Amino acid sequence: MEQSIFSHVYPNGLVLVAEEMQSLESAAFTFRVPAGCIYEPADRGGLAGLTCEMALRGAGPRDNRQFINDLDNLGVERGESVSDAHTNYSGATLAKSLLPTLAIYADLLERPHMPDDQLESGRLIALQELSAVEDEPAQKVMLELRRRHYPDPWGRPSQGSEQGLTNSSMDEIRAFFSRHYRPDGTILGIAGRFDWPRLRDAVGELLAGWKAAPQAEPKEAPLGPRVAHLEHESNQTQIGVAYSSAAYRDADYFQAWGSVGVLSGGMSSRLFTEVREKRGLCYSVYASHHSLKDRGAVMCYAGTTAERAQETLDVMLGELRRLGDGVLREELDRLKARIKSALIMQQESSSSRSAALARDWYYLGRVRTLDEIGRLVDELSCDTINAYLADHRPQDFTIVTLGPQALEVPVGVS
Amino acid sequence: MEFLEHTLANGLEIVAECNSEARSTALGFFVKTGSRDESDAIAGVSHFLEHMVFKGTPTRSADDVNREFDEMGAHYNAFTSEEKTVYYAAVLPEYLPPAVELLADIMRPSLRDDDFNTEKQVIIEEIRMYEDQPPFGADDRCKALHFGQHPLARSVLGTVESITNLPVDAMREYFQRRYSPGNIALVAAGQIDFDQLVAIADRACGAWQPVKAPRAIMPADPASHFACEVRDTATQEYVIQLANGPSATDKDRFAAKLLATILGDDTGSRLYWEIVDPGHAESASLSHHDYHGTGLYGTYLACSPENTQENMQRVLDIYREAEGDGCTPEELDQAKNKINARVVLSSERPRGRLFNVGANWTYRHEYRSVKDDLDAVERVTLADIGRVLARYPLTTNTTMAIGPIGGLQAPK
Numbered sequence: 151m152e153q154s155i156f157s158h159v160y161p162n163g164l165v166l167v168a169e170e171m172q173s174l175e176s177a178a179f180t181f182r183v184p185a186g187c188i189y190e191p192a193d194r195g196g197l198a199g200l201t202c203e204m205a206l207r208g209a210g211p212r213d214n215r216q217f218i219n220d221l222d223n224l225g226v227e228r229g230e231s232v233s234d235a236h237t238n239y240s241g242a243t244l245a246k247s248l249l250p251t252l253a254i255y256a257d258l259l260e261r262p263h264m265p266d267d268q269l270e271s272g273r274l275i276a277l278q279e280l281s282a283v284e285d286e287p288a289q290k291v292m293l294e295l296r297r298r299h300y301p302d303p304w305g306r307p308s309q310g311s312e313q314g315l316t317n318s319s320m321d322e323i324r325a326f327f328s329r330h331y332r333p334d335g336t337i338l339g340i341a342g343r344f345d346w347p348r349l350r351d352a353v354g355e356l357l358a359g360w361k362a363a364p365q366a367e368p369k370e371a372p373l374g375p376r377v378a379h380l381e382h383e384s385n386q387t388q389i390g391v392a393y394s395s396a397a398y399r400d401a402d403y404f405q406a407w408g409s410v411g412v413l414s415g416g417m418s419s420r421l422f423t424e425v426r427e428k429r430g431l432c433y434s435v436y437a438s439h440h441s442l443k444d445r446g447a448v449m450c451y452a453g454t455t456a457e458r459a460q461e462t463l464d465v466m467l468g469e470l471r472r473l474g475d476g477v478l479r480e481e482l483d484r485l486k487a488r489i490k491s492a493l494i495m496q497q498e499s500s501s502s503r504s505a506a507l508a509r510d511w512y513y514l515g516r517v518r519t520l521d522e523i524g525r526l527v528d529e530l531s532c533d534t535i536n537a538y539l540a541d542h543r544p545q546d547f548t549i550v551t552l553g554p555q556a557l558e559v560p561v562g563v564s
Numbered sequence: 565m566e567f568l569e570h571t572l573a574n575g576l577e578i579v580a581e582c583n584s585e586a587r588s589t590a591l592g593f594f595v596k597t598g599s600r601d602e603s604d605a606i607a608g609v610s611h612f613l614e615h616m617v618f619k620g621t622p623t624r625s626a627d628d629v630n631r632e633f634d635e636m637g638a639h640y641n642a643f644t645s646e647e648k649t650v651y652y653a654a655v656l657p658e659y660l661p662p663a664v665e666l667l668a669d670i671m672r673p674s675l676r677d678d679d680f681n682t683e684k685q686v687i688i689e690e691i692r693m694y695e696d697q698p699p700f701g702a703d704d705r706c707k708a709l710h711f712g713q714h715p716l717a718r719s720v721l722g723t724v725e726s727i728t729n730l731p732v733d734a735m736r737e738y739f740q741r742r743y744s745p746g747n748i749a750l751v752a753a754g755q756i757d758f759d760q761l762v763a764i765a766d767r768a769c770g771a772w773q774p775v776k777a778p779r780a781i782m783p784a785d786p787a788s789h790f791a792c793e794v795r796d797t798a799t800q801e802y803v804i805q806l807a808n809g810p811s812a813t814d815k816d817r818f819a820a821k822l823l824a825t826i827l828g829d830d831t832g833s834r835l836y837w838e839i840v841d842p843g844h845a846e847s848a849s850l851s852h853h854d855y856h857g858t859g860l861y862g863t864y865l866a867c868s869p870e871n872t873q874e875n876m877q878r879v880l881d882i883y884r885e886a887e888g889d890g891c892t893p894e895e896l897d898q899a900k901n902k903i904n905a906r907v908v909l910s911s912e913r914p915r916g917r918l919f920n921v922g923a924n925w926t927y928r929h930e931y932r933s934v935k936d937d938l939d940a941v942e943r944v945t946l947a948d949i950g951r952v953l954a955r956y957p958l959t960t961n962t963t964m965a966i967g968p969i970g971g972l973q974a975p976k
């Protein structure tokens with residue numbers, strides 16, 4: 151697969167990493183700004199999200215309304231999210247609108263208005279998003295699973311806490327912005343149709359004046375109890391199980407990722423087959439690999455009627471333990487076919503490539519080409535995966551359940 | 565880009581948008597059947613049958629079906645709506661022949677007793693899952709209230725009771741009646757050798773026996789209803805509002821989409837500025853959905869319980885103002901710009917085109933290129949928007965609120 155991947159590091163530390171996809175009519179961008187919720191003070195949960203919300207409320211020559219209207223008029227399909235280490239601003243639009251769109255985001259990053267009179271509106275939105283989690287049991291259990299599996303601040307939910315959102319002041323939001331919205335540590339991933347020299351120069355002109363700032367990495371707190379049940383009046387019980395795994399940057403990552411693909415990837419995977427197809431225990435069951443900079447975890451989910459929840463948990467844990475015994479050749483072959491087609495289809499979407507470019511740069515400091523990933527996948531064998539699994543058996547589980555009654559967690563499981 | 569079509573002797577239609585530049589191929593069987601074609605006795609059978617289709621054929625077990633799709637690295641799934649059931653797969657071009665063969669084979673499922681009984685549990689879990697999530701089934705109940713005796717009133721999922729009581733023979737009978745080749749289209753988009761596609765389809769589907777699969781098409785009566793349900797375990801209040809709109813064959817459907825974007829897109833719309841941006845609600849949006857013979861506008865509101873009454877009033881005021889004064893040229897231009905970009909972005913992948921080509925064929929028996937759709941959007945005028953508002957008033961609607969508080973009133 152031929153790819154044209156470019157990167158440029160500007161004097162202020164900003165990284166631009168871009169991939170030309172001339173067969174597309176679109177271009178997509180992802181700004182990863184090093185302003186995630188790990189940088190929030192412990193009693194200001196949600197400050198990163200609130201800052202993100204306020205930064206969108208007018209910047210440079212545009213007030214709140216003009217800011218959104220101009221992005222809408224450029225046809226930008228946009229989204230914002232807060233993750234552990236970053237606040238992400240991403241979007242996709244027609245190729246010809248890319249540079250005008252980036253100019254508007256440059257204003258957001260360097261010249262936001264942060265209007266005092268809109269703080270209460272922004273806060274109300276954030277508080278309602280936090281409340282909405284209470285009505286989404288599947289999301290709630292997985293947020294709690296993450297919070298209990300990773301030591302604070304790494305497991306924090308981006309929605310924050312009611313207290314943190316209520317107490318955050320405009321001064322604190324401005325301080326968070328000036329400390330963490332900075333070019334050194336920001337990665338801009340762009341994919342789609344563009345002209346590289348022109349893009350590189352344009353981004354330089356737009357963001358050259360953005361000033362670097364020092365950043366202190368957060369301190370970790372010790373972990374709390376890792377088995378928990380949350381009372382919830384509902385038909386179904388939600389089950390979340392996590393265990394530690396390799397990080398994206400680790401040499402072992404592809405072995406770990408491959409093993410999760412055998413567990414959950416396609417309808418012939420183990421969890422889907424054993425939990426849903428053979429036993430009809432649930433509608434939704436999955437496992438996915440999650441990575442932080444220096445560690446990873448596998449997060450598993452199932453939701454099922456309360457009376458069948460114990461059996462579901464038992465079958466899930468049984469499958470996780472059985473994975474430690476190794477994977478089979480035919481499972482690996484199917485996995486490779488799925489990855490191969492996913493890699494090729496990724497080339498049909500500017501959005502998925504721009505996100506992948508920014509992600510690779512953050513974890514690896516470079517971009518893996520699809521050919522390189524293809525080679526790494528080709529090199530996977532039952533022997534390599536099973537050797538990894540023998541040394542890293544899924545165990546020491548974090549288990550969170552949510553529903554009308556607690557489940558029995560086998561002794562010694564955690 | 566080339567559009568090609570062919571009809572087999574038994575009536576199965578094969579249509580494809582062939583793009584020699586595409587890296588992948590998307591294909592799907594579009595069956596013109598769904599909950600509107602059911603009766604009380606078999607409520608939910610279309611969706612349950614969609615699950616059973618993956619459970620194997622005389623020559624394949626359920627495990628074989630899943631395994632073979634995965635061996636091709638296919639991205640595959642299926643969905644059921646009120647009026648269509650779609651089975652689809654996206655694969656690399658070299659897997660087109662086995663993917664067509666496999667999809668075609670599962671379209672004649674065995675519907676074995678054991679599989680039926682196991683899968684019944686999965687369907688019940690799916691229903692219970694939706695009952696635990698916002699809007700806690702209120703979308704189905706609002707639709708039932710809105711459509712009254714019209715077949716579109718029927719729930720796609722059915723109920724725990726209707727699924728529990730469904731006998732396997734009733735599903736087999738429904739299958740025989742609805743999965744006739746004349747009621748199905750094989751649709752493809754992307755990198756395709758059309759002659760090869762037709763040859764494989766003829767071999768795999770040519771023996772399917774045709775039967776008549778009629779559907780009752782009728783307009784829906786517009787009426788206003790209001791209902792408020794208490795769900796004390798909920799934290800937020802949710803409001804669903806349905807109003808009649810242009811149907812899938814109505815040229816005004818483009819104006820309706822633009823109107824929904826102007827009034828209720830999730831960014832930059834009137835609902836956004838009046839309700840979401842000031843923090844009155846977490847979400848407030850309007851969308852348009854088209855069906856055979858009728859269409860629907862759906863308003864969705866999620867907010868703190870104490871703000872709900874005021875927010876419903878705000879929505880009504882916005883709709884009333886639009887019906888009185890129409891929209892501005894700036895709003896129309898902005899909506900066109902948004903839709904234009906969305907159409908282009910969603911069309912880049914064969915997977916995206918598949919559903920568009922399939923919908924155009926099953927609803928209108930026509931092919932529309934991306935440019936045809938962009939041109940149709942571009943041609944919409946303010947007068948068109950005004951006409952749609954007059955023909956289909958948003959202020960005549962069925963509203964259902966669900967959440968922790970009772971006693972909400974229809975806004976005035």
